[in-house]
Amino acid sequence: MLNTLRKIVQEVNSAKDLKAALGIIVLRVKEAMGSQVCSVYLLDPQANRFVLMASEGLNKRSIGRVSMAPNEGLVGLVGTREEPLNLEDAAAHPRYRYFAETGEERFASFLGAPIIHHRRVVGVLVVQQKERRQFDEGEEAFLVTMSAQLAGVIAHAEATGSIRGLDRAGKARHQEAKFVGVPGSPGAAVGTALVVLPPADxxxxxxxxxxxxxxxxxxxxxxxxxxxxxxxxxxxxxxxxxxxxxxxxxxxxxxxxxxxxxxxxxxxxxxxxxxxxxxxxxxxxxxxxxxxxxxxxxxxxxxxxxxxxxxxxxxxxQQARQQTLVYPDNTILVSEELTPAMLGEVPEGKLVGLVSVMGSGNSHVAILARAMGIPTVMGLVDLPYSKVDGIEMIVDGYHGEVFTNPSEILRKQYSAVVADERELAKGLDALRELPCVTTDGHRIPLWVNTGLLADVARAQQRGAEGVGLYRTEVPFMINQRFPSEKEQLAIYREQLVAFHPLPVTMRSLDIGGDKSLSYFPIHEENPFLGWRGIRVTLDHPEIFLVQARAMLKASEGLNNLRILLPMISGTHEVEEAMHLIHRAWGEVRDEGTDVPMPPVGVMVEIPAAVYLTRELSRQVDFLSVGSNDLTQYLLAVDRNNPRVADLYDYLHPAVLQALQHVVTEAHAEGKPVSICGEMAGDPAAAVLLMAMGFDSLSMNATNLPKVKWMLRQVSYAKSRELLAQLMKIDNPQVIHSSLQLALKNQGLGRMINPQAPKTL
Incomplete structure (x- = not known):
């Protein structure tokens, strides 16, 4: 049976379109089960009806004509209950509905299984026979397995049909379709897709x-x-x-x-x-x-x-000319595998978004896109990219979502997001010089996360008050070997000088997980729970010492350096790292470079560190919460996996409680605590973080003005009241909706939509 199932799935995967795929399904399942009828009903989301789309055994003229609501017929019952239905005498069931055009009165027994894709019922697979009999457990298991296997195939084929502009009846229609990938670079874009195909095969x-x-x-x-x-x-x-x-x-x-x-x-x-x-x-x-x-x-x-x-x-x-492309205004570049070279070929001012079927947030393209501020989505494995050329497209780089042939409502919503971003950008000169102070006088510094040269200019344009996280791994990742102490010194000095006298927090080398070095490969079954962050550098003190020396020397005469240790899980790691930092400091001073010992902090991004906040606070000068990894580890969700993207939620009550615990415990020891990551750059979430008592927020430079705008419009006292209400809620969706409603009621809705999940 397993072999039969594999052959059917392979054949369906090679089908040219949805109609052909469904035809293969009903024919092969009917043959495999030895039944007289096999039919597929698909749920039309617009009409909210299950439509007969393919059948072997029923009257072919009924295909596309017969349909039923979820509260009608046996098919509707299977769809609404989301479980199989096995009947010896279908006509005797109270939900049985007779359709004369199908000729199905000849068939007594009925077995139906729901087709579910990502928790959404997309259809029902049905087999029928003339004689009255109960389908056995093996047959039922086969149909359920078939439905589960085909759910993704049908969803993909359906989306492909939508891209082609065909509805289920084969008539021309532009139907909106949504594809989920991995965020590559934040931002939103509305434009025209331009597919870049390989110049030669x-x-x-x-x-x-x-x-x-x-x-x-x-x-x-x-x-x-x-x-x-x-x-x-x-x-x-x-x-x-x-x-x-x-x-x-x-x-x-x-x-x-x-x-x-x-x-x-x-x-x-x-x-x-x-x-x-x-x-x-x-x-x-x-x-x-x-x-x-x-x-x-x-x-x-x-x-x-x-x-x-x-x-x-x-x-x-081949002496073939390079592909001649006409780049429209608001070009969204689409390819199976985008490369850095493809970005450089787009005329300046034309490119608004990037979409790549292959790749991750760690690819060279994603790194460059973030440096250039271009909204990007990677890993869109379900996107039939070769068929989207010239169609209207929306890129949501916040959530890793792409919409093709968007509806007028969706287009207006995202156009408003883009317009808001442009409008806010125009007013940056006025906003840049203003402090981030609430309406009742509470002051909170806004810092930036940096890593590339382009980040520096954008941070300064947006009025950053310091660097909360400088990712030192970026110079390592784009090199072909470990950079020397002299090379690192020059890079770090550039950052420290650019922001002087403002503080610059430099995180020690943080590789592993989804950040690898080509010249220092780490092969692991589960890299996110493996050799990464401080674990690597403590095992290689020669790397850590060179980096620490370079940081210290770079700070000479500036004294705005702060050193941050990543992936700390216990006090013993801090002790080892502090020993190495003090050793590097002694060596630098012995060489004649007179620099004071900089403040040293730890990142709280592992659940163990949350529960050791007090002990860690006694060892260091400050704490910084890494919201991305902390959310990932608390919820056991790989943030780079589009299949579980909906489960990654930094407003989950467990995450909020952990954050409040860290602030309370750190302050009890008299130590400041900041937060960096995507959460800090979400204007709505920033209101809660401020209310929790975080001493500073660090974010992508692109998001800084939005957060500043939001926090300057709210009252600190009111934000504390709102936080207290939300901390009592145990459902993340309810937290999202309650937070959004509260801010919208204060007239602050314009800054929520770009990053709040499931609002568009």
Whole structure:
């Protein structure tokens, strides 16, 4: 039976559209179960009716015509109860409804199973037979298993049909569809999708033996030079937006093309008599296979870089012109695998959003998108990307959602979000100089999270009062080796000088989990519960000491450095880290660099640290809550997994209680506590964080003016009252709606929609 199920799913997966998929389902299930009838009813969400969409055994003319409401018929009963229904005599059931056009009065026994996708009933799968009999447990189990397997297939095929602009009856209609991926870069965009397809397809290149090897070598060298030139041009084009270290992404491409790397391997294959295109296909294929089989997420991402290079080289070898694209205003760039090079090809001022079927929030594209402030969604595995070119699209980089053919209502809602962001940006000059003070005089500093050069300028434009989190791993991630002490010193000095005399909180190297280094791979079954953060650097004191020395030396004469330790789970880790920091401080002073010992803090992002807040507070100068990881660990939800994205919620009552506990305990020891992460950048959530007593909030520079605007409109006393009410609620959805309603009643709704879950 398992083999039969696998074959059916494979056949359905290869179907060209929804109609064909449903036809395969009813035919194969009818054959597998030996029944006289198999039918699929799909729920039309607009009409709220189950519509007969495919059948083997019922009158074909009834397809698309017969439908029933959820409170009608046996199909409606299966759909509303969300469980199987097994009847020996269907006609005797009180919910039985007769449809003359189907001819189903000839069939007595009935077995129906709901088709459920992501908690939503999308249809009902039914088998019927003439003789009266109860379907046995094995048959019922098969149909339930079939329904579960096909739920995702049907949902995807249905969405694909929507993209094509066809309704279930095959008539032209633009139907809104929603796809869920992973947030790559925050923000919202409304625009026109422009699909970037590979300029050439390596997979279809055949083998061919050539006699003139010298000519093929010459052709390949010409292609190499052409692509090298393209990479240098694109790198120069982005020079004003990215620091040299960040533009090093393009240097990675150039290194791959080097005579000692990919270029050399292709040359060797050509010398065996293979033509240049075939040699390129062979070498690129081998590299891609090796990368894709690697456990390390960062290294798997590099497969897309190799593929992109291969396609560009093939385009030159074929003497084909590069794909000629016309970029419309408000371009949303869509591709199976977006690459940094694709971003550079869009004319300045045209690009408003990015969508990539492959990739994660850790990919090079996501890093660059955040640096450039472009709303981005990654990992949209269900998006039929090749069919969306030219259609209207909405990108929600806050939630990792993309809408195609949006309704007029949705378009207006998101256009209002985009307009609000633009309007707020225009008034930044006035807002930038104003302090973040509530209507009743409570002052709370707003800091920024930084990592790239572009973050510095945006932070200063938006009036940041310091850096709550400088991600030191970014220079490590875009390098091909560990940066030296001198190189780190220069990067850190740049940050400290840029914000002086404001404080800059530098987190020690935080790798592992979803942040990997290509030259220091970490292969683990469960990386988020593995070797990451302080655990790595304490095991490698040579890395920690070099970084600490570089930070200390960079702060000479500035004295605005704060050091933050990530992933702390106990006091013993703090003791070890403090010992190394003091050792580095002593070495730096011995070398003649006179710097005071900077404040040292710990990140509270593991549940263990929440319960050790008092003990940790006694060891350090300050605490900083990492809301992203703390939420992830408290709720046991991988925040990079779109399947459980709905469960990741920083307004969950458990998260709110943990945050309040940390503030109370830290203040009891006289230590300040800040919070960084997505939660701090949510204007509505920021009201609650301020009410809890956090001493400062640190966020993405893009969100800072929104949070400042919100907090300047509210009363600290009223926010405390609101927090007290919400802390009594045990349901996160009710907390969201209550918070939004309270703020809207105060006329503050305009800043809620962009980031509040499930409001659009």
């Amino acid at each position: 390596l997979e279809v290149v055949p083998d061919k033996t050539v006699a003139d090897i010298g000519s093929e070598l010459q052709l390949f060298q010409h292609a190499l030079e052409g692509v090298r030139s393209d990479m240098r041009t694109l790198s120069a084009k982005l020079a004003t937006q990215l620091r040299p270290e960040e533009r090093a992404l393009f240097d990675v491409y150039l290194m791959m093309l080097d005579d000692a790397s990919l270029g050399s391997e292709v040359t060797q294959v050509i010398k065996t008599g293979q033509w240049a295109q075939g040699a390129l296909r062979q070498v690129v294929g081998e590299h891609v296979s090796r990368f894709e089989l690697m456990d390390d997420a960062y290294l798997r991402e590099r497969a897309s870089d190799v593929k992109d290079l291969g396609r560009r080289l093939l385009a030159y070898l």
